[in-house]
Amino acid sequence: MQITRHFVDVGTRRVHYRRCGDGPPLIMIHQSPRSSAEYAPLMRQWGTQFTCLALDTPGFGQSDALPGTPDIDDFADALVATLDALGLDKVAAYGFHSGGIILVAALKRHPDRFHGLAVGGYAVWTDDEMRVFAESYLPPFQPTAYGEHLTWLWNRILEQSWVFPWFDVRDATRLSGAHDDPVKVNDTVMDMLAAGDAYRAGYGAVLSAPRDVPTPDSVTPPVLITAYDGDPLQAHIDRLGLLPASWLARKVATPADQQAASLAFLAELAQGSCPVLAQAEDEGFVTVTTTDFDGQLHWRGAHVDLPGFGLSDDWPGTAPETWAPWQAVIDALDRPVTLEPLPRGGPDKLYPDFTPDRFGSHLARAWGIARARALFDPWYAANARHERPIDAATLDPDALARDTLSILRAHAAKAFHIARQQGGC
Structure with a gap:
């Protein structure tokens, strides 16, 4: 199934997205510091049921960054502004890790724009964890004259599959999915090189975002939160507390189980057909x-x-x-x-x-x-x-x-x- 790529102008910013499949529109928001490229395999699977639209969030992939020091509300509003620019009224959406944080923030601010969300791994940090992340997780990423920053980058991305967070190297922080696959590491490194120091704005907004899940009596679009064995955010399922009646949260065994549960949930929510989407006039892709x-x-x-x-x-x-x-x-x-x-x-x-x-x-x-x-x-x-x-x-x-x-x-x-x-x- 073919994935096509496009640009759309959102005010003065340019946003890049990938499209695949046919059916109701499904927005897909990637984790940081990745891009929409990480969803290519999933888009080919889910494209049999949806028009999958995977966006590069501001400052990542080929999308322009937001000005200044944006917070999570700015990223949420930027997402809805992109829906406006594309001509999409109401959508279902899927996000993984930080992508899920952006989506939940957008749903809370603009509930009328979403049929519902499926989220893979939702972080609920303690105050101590937030302090540690603020101090160590987002060092400046500035090129150096002789390329020393590239050595740091490669090892930071590689070792984040070994321990989480990457800078806390202890037996207690080891991950079960450790690998040394250079292709996997390189995919993330290339996305990080494209983002440059803008990665700190996107990551920082997500890490500092309030985790105020709507109260149990809130009426919101439905949300499913899942996390698989080995995902460091699986333990955070227990931190969510009481949820609105339309929200579900559960632990699953494997990444495949997490995606299958999300797909089944979204299939009940997505509605309508995908309209003709707006595109930039002076840049794009030709097949x-x-x-x-x-x-x-x-x-x-x-x-x-x-x-x-x-x-x-x-x-x-x-x-x-x-x-x-x-x-x-x-x-x-x-x-x-x-x-x-x-x-x-x-x-x-x-x-x-x-x-x-x-x-x-x-x-x-x-x-x-x-x-x-x-x-x-x-x-x-x-x-x-x-x-x-x-x-x-x-x-x-x-x-x-x-x-x-x-x-x-x-x-x-x-x-x-x-x-x-x-x-x-």
């Missing part, structure tokens, strides 16, 4: 289908990211090293494509392997290349003959961070270079 490629390409203004670059979908399997498949994609587009000159140098040296490994060394490799190519052309020829004039702006850590993210997203760069050489382009 392209050829013999070798079937996916979405990102465009903004006159620029198009080819497969395996930027925000565009990757080639299935290995990117082609012959020019014909690339030309077929370009011919299938409804807009012109300008090919920039190839960088100097041999593709084998220009594009080393960036496959994520156990220790995240690919991140340091990409940062080192970003820094070196600000000084030499080609970047790997560090000698007087290949010096570039030094421009301090290109060595600014924020500029290097943007360049590094571009390098890490360019999965097809080597194949593209080889194909263009062979095709004479």
